[in-house]
Amino acid sequence: MTLAAENVTVVYGHGRRAHTVLGDVSLAVPQGTTLGLVGESGSGKSTLAKAMVGLVRPRSGRILLDGEEVSGLRGARLTAVRRRIQMISQDPHSSLDPRMRVGRALAEAIDPRRASARAHAGAVAEGLEMVSLDPDAADRYPHEFSGGQRQRIAIARALVARPDVIVADEITSALDCSVQAEVLNLLADLRVRLGLTMLFISHDLAVVRHVSDAVAVMHHGKIVERGPCDRVYDAPTHPYTRRLLGSAPSLPPKETS
Numbered sequence: 001m002t003l004a005a006e007n008v009t010v011v012y013g014h015g016r017r018a019h020t021v022l023g024d025v026s027l028a029v030p031q032g033t034t035l036g037l038v039g040e041s042g043s044g045k046s047t048l049a050k051a052m053v054g055l056v057r058p059r060s061g062r063i064l065l066d067g068e069e070v071s072g073l074r075g076a077r078l079t080a081v082r083r084r085i086q087m088i089s090q091d092p093h094s095s096l097d098p099r100m101r102v103g104r105a106l107a108e109a110i111d112p113r114r115a116s117a118r119a120h121a122g123a124v125a126e127g128l129e130m131v132s133l134d135p136d137a138a139d140r141y142p143h144e145f146s147g148g149q150r151q152r153i154a155i156a157r158a159l160v161a162r163p164d165v166i167v168a169d170e171i172t173s174a175l176d177c178s179v180q181a182e183v184l185n186l187l188a189d190l191r192v193r194l195g196l197t198m199l200f201i202s203h204d205l206a207v208v209r210h211v212s213d214a215v216a217v218m219h220h221g222k223i224v225e226r227g228p229c230d231r232v233y234d235a236p237t238h239p240y241t242r243r244l245l246g247s248a249p250s251l252p253p254k255e256t257s
Ligand SMILES: Nc1ncnc2c1ncn2[C@@H]1O[C@H](COP(=O)(O)OP(=O)(O)OP(=O)(O)O)[C@@H](O)[C@H]1O
Pocket: 012, 013, 021, 039, 040, 041, 042, 043, 044, 045, 046, 047, 048, 203
């Protein structure tokens, strides 16, 4: 499914405290592709991610899933559409409930109305297997796992809901370098296997180039440049993109496989 933002403006606060965080942002993530979103801290990347999944309501503009407006939906229709777009965020510490066993957390994602791990044992085991965790992980609590394993659990939880679109917001920035690659490769494999559409947000330009087909560059709440990764990384046209790329510590060329 294609996920798109159309002229989305998000304002936090009211009156004299109003602060426009996204100004008239339009972008599309075509079916089955990965769009990377880069930009410095505070540029509005997470706000756009939240708007895309319906956690933040735009002041104006629309979020569209295959042409259907998500931002205006309510009730059961909104719940159904939200399942199709799953978000994975930076810190599984805060996104996984520490008091909930992993099996139940996955069961809740499978069916919020009947969230028992036993009722969904098969699907829970399948979800854990997808991210290379043993089925007995279902009986344990998040704190019993390493950071990389918790992020795998977060990926499994997103995928058992059988989404069409994943919004991944800085999913590796809390992880050690060696574990980062493992989690990224896992997600990249699953994305291809399941034919998912993905918005991949990271401040790490090298990581974005590695996983994305195209990239959009955000600066002060606006998209200043977008295009296929090779074009943007090798021949940036906007001065901000040039600065951003110039300040990146090391940017290996994209691997071809
Ligand atoms: N709930 C909120 N209420 C008010 N202001 C907010 C809120 N969330 C974010 N902001 C502000 O909106 C701006 C954009 O924040 P956002 O988190 O979207 O940026 P970001 O590019 O994702 O940054 P980072 O990479 O540091 O997460 C910042 O100035 C931030 O302080």
